[in-house]
Amino acid sequence: MLSTVFAGIELKNPTVLASGILGTNAELLLRAANSGAGAVTMKSVGPKERQGHNNPTVAVWEHGLLNAVGLPSPGYKEIEEEFELLKKSPVPVIASIYGANVSEFVEVAKAIAEKKPAMVEVNISCPNSEMHGQLFGCHADSGASVISAVKKEIGEIPLIAKLTPQALNISEIAKACEAAGADAICAINTVQGMLINIEAHKPVLHFKKGGISGPAIRPIAVRCIWDIFEAVKIPIIGLGGVSNGRDAIELMQAGATAIGIGSGIYYQGTGVFKKVCEEMQEWMKANSYKSVKELVGIAHE
């Protein structure tokens, strides 16, 4: 009932651990894989080790999270061992990469492709670093130049372009990525925001601004997935604020083939994958759907 195919890769269910939530550590990623996720995404890695920002980097507020972790990452050279350990994963492993310019993306893509992940996600949408990586995801031309350069390096490995909801016209970016060789789209990354502690009259996060995730951004995700689905033929990992089966089904009806879960793990732990799957199944039985594939984009009909 829940099995599907995403960019040619078989998934036992459509739920995917979102990038950045459990780092690049194999043990944590395997925990998500063994807790029922249909696939797991590693945290984005770049060319060199990055420390990330000072604390506080994550704030929990009433409708979601605000984070500016600042892409702390070991750099691709330091995670060889994690890839070895991840060979034990019972589900596909998606590597995620970032860079400050096209040549950095190419350098990382080349090294990561040798590790043969099931797919490579290209993060052209991070709002929280000084590198302004998000610019790639806000401009069709520069986004496409990253995607075509990375695609040349990774060859047959499916490439997922991860987009930002902050692009003025996300369908244009998705179309440009598809034309540049992307095999799939992931939408959305976090939405830029800020919170102020009014007693301290200071921003809550050390980096001041951050990315909003969790329930607050679900309607933004639904709109972006809707627009992308109408613009491209390649499949979409929809994510943004999914915490139960109904949320997942909503994103699928907007056009997602697979469903990413990030902040849901902060609130519910890795048990969220099994819970979302069970709730999806219950809803499908009650509404006479036999396969999750039937749900993709049906709100457009």
Ligand SMILES: Cc1cc2nc3c(=O)[nH]c(=O)nc-3n(C[C@H](O)[C@H](O)[C@H](O)COP(=O)(O)O)c2cc1C
């Ligand atoms: C603490 C944190 C770190 C994140 N790190 C990354 C990252 O390294 N790469 C990336 O593409 N997205 C990253 N994201 C974005 C998530 O993958 C996801 O797109 C976003 O949180 C929306 O989904 P959600 O509402 O289910 O959390 C991060 C999100 C959070 C909360």
